[in-house]
Amino acid sequence: MAEEQKLFKVTIDNITVEVEPGTTILNAARKIGGDVAPPAMCYYSKLKGSGGKCRTCLVEVAAGSTADPRPMPKLVASCRTTVMDGMIVKNITSERVIDARAGVVEFLLLNHPLDCPICDQAGECHLQDLSYEHGKAGTRYEFSRRTFEKHDLGPYIQLHMTRCILCYRCVFTADQLTNKRVHGVLDRGDHAEIATYIEKALDNDFIGNVIDVCPVGALTDKTFRFKNRVWFTKPVDAHCGCDKCSGQVTLWMRGDEVFRVTARKDEWGEVEEWICNTCRFERKKVSDWTIEGPTEVSRHSVISQGHYVGITKPAETIDKVMGRKPQLLMDIHTVSGVNDPNVDLSEIEGPAHSDDFKKQ
Amino acid sequence: MGVKLLLDKAHVEGIRYYDVYRREGGYRSVEKALKMSPADIVEEVKKSGLRGRGGAGFPAGMKWSFIAKPEGVPRHLVCNADESEPGTFKDRYLMEFLPHLLIEGLIVASFALGSNATYIYIRGEYAWIPDILEQAINEAKANGWLGKNIQGSGFDCEIYVQRGAGAYICGEETALIESLEGKRGNPRIKPPFPAVKGVWDRPTVVNNVETLAAVVPVINMGGEAYSKIGVGKSTGTKLISACGNINKPGVYEIDMTISVEEFVYSDEYCGGIPNGKRLKACIPGGSSVPILPANLLFKTAKGEQRMMNYESLSDGGFATGSMMGSGGFIVLDEDQCVVKHTLTLARFYRHESCGQCSPCREGTGWMEKILKNIETGKGKMTDIDLLWDIQRKIEGNTICPLGDAAAWPVAAAIRHFRDEFEWHVNNPELCLTQNFGLAHYADAREVVA
Known part of the structure; x- marks a missing residue:
């Protein structure tokens, strides 16, 4: 034993x-x-x-x-x-x-173009979340940001090297999912770039997964490009009898239109099971899929807006860790009596006056 | 005249060739070592107190004793000859003029560590040296010092020379291993350390050229006797490659008992500053260690004389001290501009960053751009504080020591020469045509006299 x-x-x-x-x-x-x-x-x-x-x-x-x-x-x-x-x-x-x-x-945002308004990743971008939660409001960088020559990775995948933070996730994905080494990093230092060697298209049944692992908008789906904002589409769990992969996917729908197909992701934004290119890029009709129901979406995500059902609440640990509630930048009630939570507006006759709050 | 252990025979005519080298007493240490047990050799190196000569100064014997010895897995010794630190050229001298000394050290170390395939990873820019090394290896092989059953001891060893492609980062041991394996030279994330998983996931020891060469005198004279040379924990002799504004640039072997002042001014070593100029600053251990102004170079903050050894050079920490590093001794006279000098180093580190982790990839480029602004008179006063903050956020937060190496020179330049940076900001036009000069960092010798 x-x-x-x-x-x-x-x-x-x-x-x-x-x-x-x-x-x-x-x-x-x-x-x-x-x-x-x-x-x-x-x-x-x-x-x-x-x-x-x-x-x-x-x-x-x-x-x-x-x-x-x-x-x-x-x-x-x-x-x-x-x-x-x-x-x-x-x-x-x-x-x-x-x-x-x-x-x-x-450092990560130094050379990032911050083109969120036109970036397909906006709304599900890990760098957005990161800078919102851990970053500073302004930048101290006063120089022009670096740019790259465009590389064409084939008909399905769009590479925006300027947005890349060189996490190497797509390199590992391409290495571990495909037999041949097709995709890597050229050059070094701040001019290092993700590319295929001499403009080769990424051609593999599972290569679409590099889009899902990319934490930013450097690798995006050409079939979904500029079609919609992710927070206007509703994620729906669905499956199909695919002979290449598990067929377990998330459909991103608006009305009965399928805008995008991605692999299912867990609460840390990681793919649960790799899906094949056919499921991801070709099956864009509702009739291709058996729909299981709405995907659970973390409450903090912008995708959860718009009265979406099945929202999960993240674990709150600030109380336990710091021994206090999450800090507000400023508690408005310390400087203004208006809308004092202790005063029930419905109990006041007529329009509320500042005296009504001071009475308390 | 100090003791010379490595370069004592460097000027013998034809020492590069086997016959002369052997006649001058070469390969005696191999004969001696093959009669010892590998564990005894490691013990002897431990006793000698020999410290790694590549920069960090980690005790070599300790490093050797850490190597994992799993059953049936080959072990490797790798010689780090990727000497790319600006200002350091001691390994080049050793390999170029005394190739057999390195080969001899490699055979002893390979026997001690049980490495049957030993690699010399040499920097790509040293284009002519691999030929010298390979010739030495062939000569050694022809005389039975390499190959199968060396000198009838039953120990097999081959040495292979592998050329790098000219990346500074490949001097970092894990990046070197990646490059040796034929991959992109990105440093690995430690742990696992190379002693457990190195080349092809086998236990590996990576040592500097000079460290391995120093194994020869350690074995010849015994660890005990070797440890008596030098001072405290700085045992043995160290090669210093002196360059910059000095009369006699070159590679010097010192026994770590001389003072920095003697090293700079005595005719036996650097021979003083040319053209009657005064000393402004010095980088005592290769470009990545903190720069020291003249007044802190000869005397520590406590007022003691600063000596050329590991402890004394690092006395006072980074606030008032520096490091022995790899022994690249760069001297700046009063006509040199520290801002320009720092910019040159920042440009180097920006160029050589592998781009793997974000603080180093982005931070080094940012520092270079700001320094360029200050140097060309476009800087602002806040830029100096910004530089300080950037270097603070790079240091210690990166995968490999290149981030630290990029941050330290900038930090030290601002720490000791802040008034020069401020002068650049305040005199945007003057700084293009004129240098700041010495200011209150007067040459310590003049002050004493």
Whole structure:
């Protein structure tokens, strides 16, 4: 009989969780969920070897383990650092982490064109979420942003290199899904670019998945390009009897029109099962699919707007971690008595006057 | 005259060739080592206190003892000859003039680590050196020092020379391993460390050329005797490649007991600053270590004399000290502009960043652009603080030490020469035609006299 495996206890932002040895800090934090989970732009649990590059998931290790409680001197990439028993990790409770992360977001946005108004990814873009949650309002960059020559990747996939944050996810996808090495990074440093060698089209039955793994709008679906904003379309789970893939997809519909087909994604925005190009690009009629029902959408997503049913509420951990409610920039009631939550407007006769609030 | 262990025979006519090298006592350490057990050799290197000469100064014996030894998995030794740090050219000198010394060290180290296939990864720009090394390898092989059953000991070893394609990043050990495997030279994320999973996922030790060459005197004289040369934890001798505004640029072997002042001004070493100029600043360990102004170079913040060794050069941390680094000693005289100099380094690191992780990829380019503005008189006062903030956000947050190496020179330049940056901002036109000069960083010698 196999010996029962000892679980490692790891404390992340004051919340303790038990995980199997070999789990990364990021995955342990995802087990807790909510704000405790560090953001990840390059790590993708389904892709071997991914992670460690974007540095958004940096965390502070306050104590290495029970056996060796020394803190780690540098911030570590939580997606590539495995937990030890008794490890104490600080994520949002560490000033250093918040500061370094804001720095990384600034670096990522430095050369990003911020063309969200015309970008197909807007609304489901991880970089948008990241900069909203961890970034600063302004930029200190005063130089022209870098641009690239256009590469044509074939009839289905559009590459916008200017938007790329070089997470290497698509490189890993192409490497791990296809037999031949077709897709990679040319050049180095800030002029490194994603491309196929000498303008070859990406030609593989499953290559469409690079669109789904891309955290930004660098790789987009040519069949959906400029057709609609993602938040106007409704995601619907559907399946079909496909002989190449599982056929389990999400249809993005408006009325009875199928605008886009993508793989199903979990709460971390990761594809659950790869789908084939035929399902993704060719089957754009409702009659091709058996519809299962609306997809669960995270409440924070803009896709959840418009009275959409089946909204899931994310785990809220700020209370537990910081011992306080999420901070507002300014509590309006400290400077203005108007709309005091303690006053029930319906109980006031006639139009409300500031005196009505001061009485309280 | 200090002790010379590596370069003592460098001027013997024809030392590059096997016959002369052997006649001068070459390959004695291999004879000695093959009679020892591998564990004893590692122990001897540990005892010697030999520290890695590539930059970080990690004890070589310790590194060797960390190598994993799983059953049935081959182990490899890789010699890091990708010497690309601006200002460092000591390995080039060793390989060019004493190739057999490196081969000898490699054979001993391969035997100690159990590596049957040893690689020399050499920088692409050293286009003529692989031929010298390969000739030396062939000579060694013809005389039974390499190949099957070396000198009847039953140990097999082959040395292969692999040329890089000219990327600074491939001097980082994991990037070097990737490149050696034929992939793009991107540093790997550690752990796993190369000692566990290196070349082709096999346990690997990566050592600098000079470290491996220094194994020869360690074995010849014994670790105990080697550790007595030098001072404290800085044992043995170190090659320093001196360049910049000095009378005698070149590679010098020092035994770490001389002072920095002696090194710069004595005729035996750099021979002072040419044309009667005064010293402004110095980078004591290759372009990535912090620059030191003259007053902090000769004396530490505590007022002690600064010596040419690991501890003394790093005395005071980064606030008032620097690092031994790889031994690229760059001297700047009073006519040099620190802003321009920092821009040159920032441009280098921007060009050499592999582009894998975001702080280094984006931050190095940003720093270069800001420095360029300041240098050409378009800078603003806030740019200096911005530079400081950028370097702070790069340092320590990257996959490999290239981010740190890009951040440190900028940080040190602002820390010690902020008034020069401010002068550039305040005098946008003057700074195009004139240099800031020495200011209050007077040459320590003049002040003392």
